[in-house]
């Protein structure tokens with residue numbers, strides 16, 4: 001056993017190449033040829049394999065670090081002392097230099113010296129394929145008419161062992177492409193034409209760019225040949241280059257995408273494991289990434305689920321209503337749009353159960369009527385709402401299993417020790433839910449006063465954001481409008497909501513006879529992930545009892 005420092009091998013002359021993945025950790029036992037980390041240049045993704053079997057003693061780099069040939073990347077306790085006797089010889093960096101760049105095939109050598117500003121139509125030529133006779137065109141990255149910078153990807157080629165982005169040799173306009181996806185191409189084949197504006201020195205850098213690309217690819221393919229040889233030395237020598245310009249086959253991340261797609265994904269912060277590949281054999285193309293981002297942006301703009309689509313639910317087809325009669329399109333207010341998004345989100349996320357009951361509010365109503373004049377003197381309008389708020393707050397105190405939220409980590413429940421009640425409020429702009437704080441600690445008058453202030457603010461568009469946050473439970477009262485019952489949607493992250501319908505005098509059996517009582521229809525919807533039916537049964541019974549016996553409310 002001995003210690004050896006693994007270094008970055010020959011990477012075709014590329015300098016300061018970023019580490020995008022580290023696939024091992026300290027203490028890991030690794031095999032010879034096992035991928036240690038992944039480097040990425042503008043044009044290629046390169047996996048650095050382990051030169052020999054051993055145990056990782058320490059990592060000398062981290063994701064995001066830039067490395068060049070010879071940079072130390074980790075320390076390895078070699079399993080094979082014979083092989084590790086001379087660490088320098090066995091390190092990954094002992095690769096042979098990349099073969100000399102092939103002369104550029106992109107620009108015909110015989111062409112006359114360009115004049116500055118002169119437009120030139122140049123052939124786009126398949127470069128040195130490192131010995132592969134034919135490779136398949138798997139992606140066209142540009143279309144005729146596209147303006148390109150030098151080095152923008154033009155096409156992606158793939159052999160059975162490697163793939164590579166072929167960049168534009170110069171800035172210009174793509175005039176034509178002579179190939180299609182699926183075509184087989186050979187080195188030297190003209191695959192398109194680019195209209196360029198020549199600068200005095202334009203040819204040299206273009207050739208250099210292509211030569212560099214070709215060199216990297218040449219190193220890659222040489223390495224591919226070497227990698228198939230069964231000795232440790234050959235593998236370690238081939239090291240990086242094995243995968244230079246190679247498509248990431250389904251790997252530990254189960255992702256099949258080329259360097260340019262990976263780069264785009266990293267620029268956009270896209271997790272490629274979430275993207276559906278529509279390319280050949282499920283390869284993720286740049287268009288797949290763009291489509292994925294477009295979908296996310298659309299969902300974010302409209303909420304998790306839009307009116308027409310979301311959460312994988314089939315979209316409601318668009319309908320031309322004008323074919324059925326006269327129509328006009330009215331813009332939705334911002335509040336209506338937000339409400340639509342929130343409702344969809346809550347409806348889709350929360351497994352709802354709704355339970356119904358009736359509270360006998362005959363005594364409460366009589367009490368309310370008796371207090372109305374006095375309340376008005378104090379500038380308070382005594383509708384059933386403040387009593388409902390007080391009763392709900394007391395019930396939440398008595399049945400704390402209702403005063404919870406699900407923690408976003410999926411591992412905890414949040415038990416709240418405060419009681420803030422949301423009031424669903426119909427406003428000219430749409431539905432708003434101001435929150436009355438610490439309702440359990442306040443008397444009926446104070447609740448009535450604060451509730452009407454909040455309702456007025458909501459109707460005048462004066463609510464501040466913090467006056468709409470922090471609710472534990474919402475009351476949605478349609479009592480003034482009528483109806484015998486409805487099923488309200490839970491206002492997540494709250495876990496329950498009460499829908500109040502219009503009180504009506506109904507005959508009630510008192511054990512001896514039917515008597516007329518003022519019955520208030522109530523519905524409680526709850527999130528079945530947080531609350532069980534029995535919890536709701538207890539909470540609801542408590543709430544109804546509080547409303548039915550006004551004396552309990554003041555206790």
Ligand code: COA
Pocket residue numbers: 382383384385386423424425426427431455476477478479480481488489500501502503504520
């Ligand atoms: N049964 C019978 N009458 C009722 C009642 C009920 N459940 N609730 C209220 N009333 C009566 C009130 O007593 C009042 O009559 P009064 O003046 O004779 O006393 C009248 O209806 C009007 O009450 P209102 O001014 O609407 O006050 P409120 O305190 O009952 O309601 C809001 C205030 C904000 C809750 C209510 O106006 C509102 O906007 N509700 C809409 C909620 C909503 O849109 N929810 C979404 C549904 S999913």
